[in-house]
Amino acid sequence: MGRKEAALLLLCAVAAAAVTVRAEDPYLFFTWNVTYGTISPLGVPQQAILINGQFPGPNINSTSNNNVVINVFNNLDEPLLFTWNGIQQRKNSWQDGTLGTQCPILPGTNYTYKFQVKDQIGSFFYYPTTSMHRAAGGFGGLRINSRLLIPVPYPDPEDEYTVLINDWYSKGHKALKAQLDAGHGLNRPDGVLINGKSGKEAKVKPLFTMKPGKTYKYRVCNVGxxxxxxFRIQGHQMKLVEMDGSHVVQNVYESLDVHVGQCFSVLVTANKAPKDYYIVASTRFTKQVVTATGIIRYTNGKGPASPVLPPAPVGWAWSLNQFRTFRWNLTASAARPNPQGSYHYGQINITRTIKIVNSVSRASGKLRYAINGVSHTNPATPLKLAEYYGIADKHFKYNIISDDPTTVAPTAATKTIKIAPNVMNITFRTFVEVIFENHEKSIQSWHLDGYSFFAVAIEPGRWTPEKRKNYNLLDAVSRHTIQVYPNSWAAVMLTFDNAGMWNLRSELTEQRYLGQELYISVLSPEHSLRDEYNLPETSLLCGDVASLPKPPPYSV
Known part of the structure; x- marks a missing residue:
């Protein structure tokens, strides 16, 4: 072998080694110490859930394809789980953080979540799914930045800010849980918070600062x-650039309705007189409007914010019309978690239509919420574990609800409702249409773990097949949460290509806690690691599988 050939061989070996080193995506490691602490956001001391002493919890700042490892130490006096709202953990429902897929982290113990933010960008958040813990905090922002090789469709902002807005109760989470367990609903919230502050504190410090002439990115999530x-910013317009993990057509808004579980990213330019300005979050569709404020300060500011707050919109028709302005940005380069339907979803044949009707009723005199007449309850053995160990028939039955309820769902007047684990089978890699029909007088918000779906329509009234002619089959936004207005319906479409057991839930915590959720089992017929990961060696086991030997692992 000559010198040139040897040198060429060495260069190839170095290049191959470099590829090997780069083959695995970067890891981010976090340690969370979850404790109780005392806060007073509304002027009344109350118990909150803190993460590393923080309320809200720390931001997770990641990049597409990063591997995230979070070691959670539960120092509460109750079991605990976290879910990652909108993170589509491919092939990995084991880390979804819901009681249907995981055993909870017991008090005084720890568990390490391991998941990859695969093929995603955008603004998301995490929160505790157990009990009524979300009412006490434990939530925080989760960013997924675009990789440097994939440009975003706007110039880099001067800085980025996470804005967590939510309703808030002065009662503690245990008192709220006892209220629901006794058969009573929650009253209206006592206040609204912006990053844990109401704006009514004795000494109000600015939440954010802006340099004159610079543009900033605000990631706004409703974690309530x-x-x-x-949400609105006094004197400033907001250019919407992303929602629920998708780049969107960049329209400009004076204010945005952010429904429970949803996240928007907006660009704001500091092009006004140098002074303070209020950011405002106020309740919608409530008889009494409750408002929180925070201060944005120009770095060269010379005056206080005007006490005159920008007005909020009125009525849900305004909100519906705003939804109709949202369009997916088809020209933007980005990670796309729905490869089959990313560009031509409107041309894929629908293989199944599922109608989801939410209802409220009473069982044994106690308030319950349901989907198609069934109010979900979690067995002691998580549904996914029971399925994986081959003992599902001991704990639940599949498909106990119909795809198309032939009668109106139970109401408080009929007092008929079934309480049972609610698990639906959907065939792997089929393209499905889901209709959410809201027969109630209040707004609903739905979320699906493990997926994004195309939000093709929201309209008043009842859905019929003829309504499909009004679908947006070109550039509907790919997202994971959809609101449904009173006495209205919403239609979404998606490919069920992510094997696992995934939670479909009302994002309204009271309704979910009292049964308005179900699980969707998407099984790969090949039982292959190409479609779904094996049960992690470190997984917590409980219920009837606690002492069972693990089933044979999937093969490649």
Whole structure:
């Protein structure tokens, strides 16, 4: 072998080694110490859930395809789980953080979540799914930045800010849980918070600062319990650039309705007189409007914010019309978690239509919420574990609800409702249409773990097949949460190509806690690692599988 050939061989070996080193995506490691602490956001001391002493919890700042490892130490006096709202953990429902897929982290113990933010960008958040813990905090922002090789469709902002808005109760989470367990609903919230502050504190410090002439990115998420909120910035317009993980057509808005579980990213330019300005979050669709404020300060500011707050919109028709302005940005380069339907979803044949009707009723005199007449309850053995160990028939039955309820769902007047684990089978890699029909007088918000779907329509009235002619089959936004207005319906479409057991839930915590959720089992017929990961060695086991030997692992 000559010198040139040897040198060429060495270069190839170095290049191959470099590829090997780069083959695995970067890891981010976090340690969370979850404790109780005392806060007073509304002027009343109350118990909150803190993460590393913080309320809200720390931001997770990641990049597309990063591997995220979070070691959670539960120092509460109750079991605990976290879910990652909108993170589509491919092939990995084991880390979804819901009681249907995981055993909870017991008090005084720890568990390490491991998941990859695969093929995603955008603004998301995390929160505790157990009990009524979300009412006490434990939530925080989760960013997924675009990789440097994939440009975003706007110039880099001067800085980025996470804005968590939510309704808030002065009662503690245990008192709220006892209220629901006794058969009573939650009253209207006592206040609204912006990053844990109401704006009514004795000494109000600015939440954010802006340099004159610079543009900033605000990642706004509604992490609340039940109330849609309107977000606006005094004297400034907002250019919407992303929602629920998708780049969107960049329209400009004076205010945005952010429904429970949803996240928007907006660009704001500091092009006004140098002074303070209020950011405002106020309740929507409530008889009494409750408002929180925070201060944005120009770095060369010379005056206080005007006490005159920008007005909020009125009525849900305004909100519906705003939804109709949202369009997916088809020209933007970005990670796309729905490869089959990313560009031509409107041309894929629908293989199944599922109608989801939410209802409220009473069982044994106690308030319950349901989907198609069934109010979900979690067995002691998580549904996914029972399925994986081959003992599902001992704990639940599949498909106990119909795809098309032939009668109106139970109401408080009929007092008929079934309480049972609610699990639906959907065939792997089929393209499905889901209709959410809201027969109630209040707004609903739905979320699906493990997926994004195309939000093709929201309209008043009842859905019929003829309504399909009104679908947006070109550039509907790919997202994971959809609101449904009173006595209205919403239609979404998606390919069920992510094997696992995934939670479909009302994002309204009271309704979910009292049964308005179900699980969707998407099984790969090949039982292959190409479609779904094996049960992690470190997984917590409980219920009837606690002492069972693990089933044979999937093969490649």
């Amino acid at each position: 319990l039940k109330t849609s909120l309107n």
